[in-house]
Amino acid sequence: MTGNDRPAAATAFDAIGAAYEDAFAGSAAHHASLARLLERLAPRSRVLDVGSGTGRPTAAVLAGAGHEVLGIDVSPVMVDLASRRVPGASFRCADIREVPLEEEGFDAVCVYFSLLQMSRAQQAGLVDRLARALRPGGVLVLATVTLDVEDVPAVFMGQEVRVTGFGPEAFAALAASAGLTVEWERRTVFTPDRPGAVPEPQMFLHCVRG
Numbered sequence: 001m002t003g004n005d006r007p008a009a010a011t012a013f014d015a016i017g018a019a020y021e022d023a024f025a026g027s028a029a030h031h032a033s034l035a036r037l038l039e040r041l042a043p044r045s046r047v048l049d050v051g052s053g054t055g056r057p058t059a060a061v062l063a064g065a066g067h068e069v070l071g072i073d074v075s076p077v078m079v080d081l082a083s084r085r086v087p088g089a090s091f092r093c094a095d096i097r098e099v100p101l102e103e104e105g106f107d108a109v110c111v112y113f114s115l116l117q118m119s120r121a122q123q124a125g126l127v128d129r130l131a132r133a134l135r136p137g138g139v140l141v142l143a144t145v146t147l148d149v150e151d152v153p154a155v156f157m158g159q160e161v162r163v164t165g166f167g168p169e170a171f172a173a174l175a176a177s178a179g180l181t182v183e184w185e186r187r188t189v190f191t192p193d194r195p196g197a198v199p200e201p202q203m204f205l206h207c208v209r210g
Contacts, residue, residue, distance in 0.1 A: 007095055009117040012159040013053070013075035019157060020078075021054040023192035030112065033141060033204045034061045036184060037108060040139055044068060045107035048133065050096050050126075051114020055082030055089060058110050063088035072096050097122060101133040109134060112143045116163050120150060123164070124174055131178035134209040140180060142205045144171055146187070157194070168203050180207035 013020065024030070034057065041047070045067045049059050052071025059082060063069045069089035073079050079093040092099075097118070109130045115123045130140055147165040154163045166174070168187060175182055184206040191199045 007074050007117075008161060010074040010076070012117075012156065012161050013073075014077040015159050016157045017077050018054060018081055019194075021056055023157065023194040023197065024113075024190075025054075025057050026193055027190050027202075029186055029188040029190060029202060029204055030143070031057060031061075032186070033112075033143065033206070034058065036206060037110070037139060037141055038062070038065055041065075041067060041108060046070075046105070048072070048101075048106045048109045048130075049089075050109065050111045050130070052082055052089075052091060053078050055086035055091065058112055059089040059091075060086045062110075072099060097126060101129055103132055104135045104138075106133050106138060107135055108139045108141065110141045112141070113145065115142075115144055116165055117161055119164055120166070123166075124177065127174045128178045131175075131180050131207075131209055136209055138209050139183075140175070140178075140207045140209070142171070142175065142207065144203055146171060146201045146203045171203055172205060175205055175207040178207075180209055182206070183208050 047062050047067050047069045049071040052073045059069045059071045071091040074095050076093045079091045082091045146168045148167040150164050151162050182205050186204040188202050189199045190202050
């Protein structure tokens with residue numbers, strides 16, 4: 001995609017690049033979520049990492065534990081960084097909204113903070129598709145910044161973006177509407193490791209397909 005056809009998230013995260021990892025990879029809640037996921041996964045599980053970024057920490061932790069990880073990110077800069085930093089995983093540059101997903105093709109799907117530049121309808125539709133991509137008993141990990149806003153302008157790490165989010169109850173309802181059961185929830189406040197950063201209310205959900 002080029003020009004006006006290119007997703008805004010691709011432009012923003014191409015510019016942010018490795019600085020995103022520096023600011024966010026130290027999140028204790030993110031690492032706790034990954035540790036919990038590892039406890040559930042059978043050896044050599046197949047995992048989809050949506051919005052894989054630089055590959056760290058999510059793909060690196062999962063691939064390092066011996067799982068088969070496919071990362072999808074809309075930013076070619078991020079995909080290049082991830083491919084070099086996590087050679088044990090596979091990465092593809094694509095818009096997840098346009099990627100065909102195999103029914104029951106994955107043991108787990110991770111979506112760490114990669115929904116915020118989609119509309120509410122797109123977020124709900126994607127969660128539903130990702131739920132169908134899980135095998136029975138599989139886990140969908142969802143994490144977001146719990147702000148009840150819709151298509152508001154914001155500056156994120158120096159880049160102009162538009163943000164859409166949900167409050168905690170409405171975000172949990174996305175999982176329920178997709179037929180998933182929330183088995184673990186954590187709410188926290190995280191301040192990115194970056195000068196001038198402000199605290200973010202965050203929510204992590206581990207959701208199981210029956």
